[in-house]
Amino acid sequence: MRTQPEPTDPTDPTEPTEPADPAAPTDPTDPGLSAVTSERRQLINLAYRLLGSLADAEDVVQETYARWYAMSPERRAAIESPGGWLTRVASRVCLDLLGSARARRESYVGEWIPEPVPDHTEWADGRGGGATADPADRVTLDESVNMAFLVVLESMTPAERVAFILHDVFRYSFAEVAEIVGRSQGACRQLASSARRRVRASHDAVAPTPAARRARLVRDFKQAWEAKDIEALIGLLDPDALGLADGGGLVSAAPPTGGSESIARVLVALTGAASDLAILERTVNGQPGLVVQQGGATMAVIAFDFAGDRIKGFWAVRNPEKLQPWGVC
Secondary structure, three states: OOOOOOOOOOOOOOOOOOOOOOOOOOOOOOOOHHHHHOOHHHHHHHHHHHHOOHHHHHHHHHHHHHHHHHOOHHHHHHOOOHHHHHHHHHHHHHHHHHHHHHHHHHOOOOOOOOOOOEOOOOOOOOOOOOOOOOHHHOOOOOHHHOHHHHHHHOOOOHHHHHHHHHHHHOOOOHHHHHHHHOOOHHHHHHHHHHHHHHHHHHOOOOOOOOHHHHHHHHHHHHHHHHOOOHHHHHHHEEEEEEEEEEOOOOOOOOOOEEOHHHHHHHHHHHHHHOOOEEEEEEEEOOEEEEEEEEOOEEEEEEEEEEEOOEEEEEEEEOOHHHOHHHOOO
16 A cells, blocks of 8 residues: 655645545545545654554555545534544554554564654644643653654554553543543553553653754764764764664665764764765754765665763664655755
């Protein structure tokens, strides 16, 4: 079901909202067409966070719309909240996919890293209402798209992930979550609580790195890398930093590399072995990141993790199937 990318970024809220997916609503006789169409970005938002793949998220939205239009016009007209119906169906499709996705990722060649997304941290307005938890426990939509957060989500069970994202991120009530997940409200509370503990455990004891400092670290990292300055790179990296690369078996990718000196030497060796490389500063999943191009083609997208005044690690996505939205940066 994978489709070719649209000429413009389909997740950019400044672009037109008309759906381009073949399975998206196109029936001009449907009186609820506008209500259904307006949900597309919300569904992409939700499915991407649940699956960690923009391509899979788009497939889920296509499937959801296909199920909507598989119903008779009378059944569609009887649905009081088309948006609520679409969200429930998309969430259930994601829940089913998460189980099979885990099996696929176990057989994936090399490291599996969530698909990076460009430009905008947030693609659509969040769903208000239904918020009952302490706001301090909530994850904002901005935070829920960064790579470090998505990597933590990968450690959760499918039910934990769905309950947590729906409640803590999109602010659905536990009654709504229970209907989607097919468990009791109490069980869904426990799932979200368990997921929340995983997220908290992933945070370091050090103070968060301010946004300006993150941008400065990435800029300094880029300049040191371009200059092949090993000592400067070592100074920017945490001594126990970890670098992971995802080639998906389609392109070469360095094995996991740990330690600031080892990472610095690998990076310098990589640039020394390639010509015509351009390293560009770009926003990757809402955070400062880098895009590596060769001859104008995107070869890698790099997302960073930070700890205090150092770079804790990075994820370099090289799998070309995950770089389609980055063709022109």
